[in-house]
Amino acid sequence: MALTHDAIEAGGATLPATVKVWDPFVRVFHWTLLTLFVVALVTGDEIEGVHIAAGYGIAILLALRLVWGVIGLRNARFSSFVRSPREVLAYFRDVAGLKNPRYLGHNPAGGVMIVALFAALIGTAATGYMMTTDAYWGAKWVEKVHEALAYGTLALAGLHVFGVAASSLLHRENLVKAMWTGRSGHCESNNRRGAATAPRRVTR
Secondary structure (H helix, E strand, O other): OEEEOOEEEEOOEEEEOEEEOOOHHHHHHHHHHHHHHHHHHHHOOOOHHHHHHHHHHHHHHHHHHHHHHHHOOHHHOHHHHOOOHHHHHHHHHHHHOOOOOEEOOOOHHHHHHHHHHHHHHHHHHHHHHHOOOOOOOOOHHHHHHHHHHHHHHHHHHHHHHHHHHHHHHHHOOOHHHHHHHOEEEOOHHHHHOOOOOOOOEEOO
């Protein structure tokens, strides 16, 4: 398989070396959310104004992303990566069997992680808002739930980073760069089969 300029030649067909996966909204959302979460985490009670502002920013981002997950481009839609438990288990069986399945966009495990992160962040933002209201001002249980959700989100983010690193190594592709540029390398196994387009899933 010869790489020529911006294309890959395979099976008589010339395929682009990279394909567009992430639209600008998804990329801006991802890196802005990361920045705001870090800001909220490090400020905490020390710089309350900044902490609250970051929390509102996260809530707005989540609301926009939920809408975009319904009306957005293909890989941004929840329907493209939120899969049934059966499909998720099948994916993990493939991984355990070293079949090394590859997806353009989020794989089934990534879809589960995204849902979990969204749930944790929404819970964190909701309890954070509750702490500013008269009804829950000073309520210890709300503070404890808010803190637990925040650290739970941090733990999930750590697992997410581990998964991204593992997938990058397995597929020899920089997935962090892909989320920055919006483009992903072509599936090599698909190229070897001589297909003209890259499918959503390829099993090596």
